[in-house]
Amino acid sequence: xxxxxxxxxxxxxxxxxxxxxxxxxxxxxxxxxxxxxxxxxxxxxxxxxxxxxxxxxxxxxxxxxxxxxxxxxxxxxxxxxxxxxxxxxxxxxxxxxxxxxxxxxxxxxxxxxxxxxxxxxxxxxxxxxxxxxxxxxxxxxxxxxxxxxxxxxxxxxxxxxxxxxxxxxxxxxxxxxxxxx
Amino acid sequence: xxxxxxxxxxxxxxxxxxxxxxxxxxxxxxxxxxxxxxxxxxxxxxxxxxxxxxxxxxxxxxxxxxxxxxxxxxxxxxxxxxxxxxxxxxxxxxxxxxxxxxxxxxxxxxxxxxxxxxxxxxxxxxxxxxxxxxxxxxxxxxxxxxxxxxxxxxxxxxxxxxxxxxxxxxxxxxxxxxxxxxxxxxxxxxxxxxxxxxxxxxxxxxxxxxxxxxxxxxxxxxxxxxxxxxxxxxxxxxxxxxxxxxxxxxxxxxxxxxxxxxxxxxxxxxxxxxxxxxxxxxxxxxxxxxxxxx
Numbered sequence: 001x002x003x004x005x006x007x008x009x010x011x012x013x014x015x016x017x018x019x020x021x022x023x024x025x026x027x028x029x030x031x032x033x034x035x036x037x038x039x040x041x042x043x044x045x046x047x048x049x050x051x052x053x054x055x056x057x058x059x060x061x062x063x064x065x066x067x068x069x070x071x072x073x074x075x076x077x078x079x080x081x082x083x084x085x086x087x088x089x090x091x092x093x094x095x096x097x098x099x100x101x102x103x104x105x106x107x108x109x110x111x112x113x114x115x116x117x118x119x120x121x122x123x124x125x126x127x128x129x130x131x132x133x134x135x136x137x138x139x140x141x142x143x144x145x146x147x148x149x150x151x152x153x154x155x156x157x158x159x160x161x162x163x164x165x166x167x168x169x170x171x172x173x174x175x176x177x178x179x180x181x
Numbered sequence: 182x183x184x185x186x187x188x189x190x191x192x193x194x195x196x197x198x199x200x201x202x203x204x205x206x207x208x209x210x211x212x213x214x215x216x217x218x219x220x221x222x223x224x225x226x227x228x229x230x231x232x233x234x235x236x237x238x239x240x241x242x243x244x245x246x247x248x249x250x251x252x253x254x255x256x257x258x259x260x261x262x263x264x265x266x267x268x269x270x271x272x273x274x275x276x277x278x279x280x281x282x283x284x285x286x287x288x289x290x291x292x293x294x295x296x297x298x299x300x301x302x303x304x305x306x307x308x309x310x311x312x313x314x315x316x317x318x319x320x321x322x323x324x325x326x327x328x329x330x331x332x333x334x335x336x337x338x339x340x341x342x343x344x345x346x347x348x349x350x351x352x353x354x355x356x357x358x359x360x361x362x363x364x365x366x367x368x369x370x371x372x373x374x375x376x377x378x379x380x381x382x383x384x385x386x387x388x389x390x391x392x393x394x395x396x397x398x399x400x401x402x403x404x405x406x407x408x409x410x411x412x413x414x415x416x417x418x419x420x421x422x423x424x425x426x427x428x429x430x431x432x433x434x435x436x437x438x439x440x441x442x443x444x445x446x447x448x449x450x451x452x453x454x455x456x457x458x459x460x461x462x463x464x465x466x467x468x469x470x471x472x473x474x475x
Contacts, residue, residue: 005200005437006200006437007199007200007201007221007437008196008197008199008200008201009196009197009199010199010200011199012196028437028438028441029441043196043197044197044198044199044200044201044221045197045198045201045221045222045257045258047216047219047256047257048201048219048220048221048257048433051217051218051219051430051433052219052433052434052437055219055430055433055434075197076197087256088256102256103256106278107252107258107278107279107280108190108194108258108279108280108281108304108305109275109278109280109303109304111190111193111194112190113186113189113190126189126190126193128190128193128194128197129194129197129258129280164193164196167189167193167196
């Protein structure tokens with residue numbers, strides 16, 4: 001399992017993956033990307049990650065990776081995986097048929113922790129300057145919602161969460177991703 | 182105290198900023214340059230530290246119109262500085278809706294004994310520290326992020342190195358002590374006992390620890406990361422260099438790829454002339470910013 005470590009809370013993801021029983025490797029280059037079977041794109045600033053991807057020519061390798069291997073994006077990672085991004089609009093890998101609005105709950109003062117339902121059991125979801133998924137394509141499966149909006153979605157091999165499962169001790173979300181491998 | 186919901190949200194945003202560069206800006210135009218270069222956040226302040234140093238006088242919170250302009254221009258988090266102990270500036274910044282407040286020694290202190298009680302705010306705070314005791318006192322007051330102080334506006338990394346090394350060393354020392362020895366350590370560091378206990382158990386602060394004050398090249402940023410910083414703040418270094426855009430980009434690259442000397446070399450090759458630097462030993466005590474706050 002790789003964790004994209006350009007910027008953000010990649011260390012927290014690596015820890016969550018280890019708790020869920022996987023081995024985690026930090027990915028910063030094309031070479032390290034080629035050595036992993038699946039990738040987590042962490043929370044952080046999507047604009048910063050986009051810059052670093054262009055500085056390091058990671059854009060095409062990531063698109064090729066996503067065409068055949070699974071990617072799980074949280075928050076900023078979800079923004080990077082979506083087809084359309086608004087507020088403001090920016091480019092993305094477009095690996096999932098989703099429309100995502102950035103910072104859609106507002107600023108940091110609107111960050112919050114909520115209980116959502118995952119497979120019939122409560123799950124603590126940490127939303128930090130989080131995006132909202134405004135549209136899910138026909139092939140998408142919604143696993144959890146919050147205030148009526150989808151917050152955990154899979155489509156094919158890929159998964160996105162608009163919250164941060166890596167900031168809680170609950171390994172269930174990472175386990176769902178690992179199950180799909 | 183540490184694991185309250187509010188505190189987790191506050192330090193959660195700091196988690197998202199890890200591995201990145203937070204850049205000092207004084208207006209919307211500079212904020213845009215910072216965002217385009219890949220800054221994870223911008224810090225609004227009235228003047229960059231080297232100008233505060235040069236021009237003297239009282240340095241206060243940035244004009245509200247400037248902060249609003251910056252907030253309206255960039256999509257990344259916007260932080261703003263308030264004076265140490267200035268409860269009202271802090272409340273104003275919270276009401277304005279900034280994403281983080283830096284209760285900062287770079288501005289002229291409003292209270293030379295007390296810092297703001299940051300626990301009663303919904304907005305998160307970052308504070309400077311020179312050693313473990315100072316860091317834990319600030320966390321005790323509710324700071325959700327620590328940055329080592331360094332010496333802002335000096336273009337000289339020596340103080341940032343000293344402060345980061347001091348904190349790392351003091352944390353390591355706690356981890357080898359028995360629990361009987363920790364109260365004496367709390368007394369020595371003048372820090373809350375339960376936070377001393379936390380550091381002894383985990384070997385790290387309960388909040389992210391970033392580096393600031395004197396970073397003036399890509400290699401300086403890489404050095405801060407090598408010494409254990411989880412992200413860096415760059416102040417005067419960027420907008421006092423001869424080419425802020427290229428400089429900002431180089432620092433962003435070096436901060437992500439600090440473990441890879443070839444990448445830091447690439448980043449350094451793109452670098453224009455850095456800002457002029459100051460020898461800290463030749464500064465008068467009254468000119469030092471790091472000694473403000475306790």
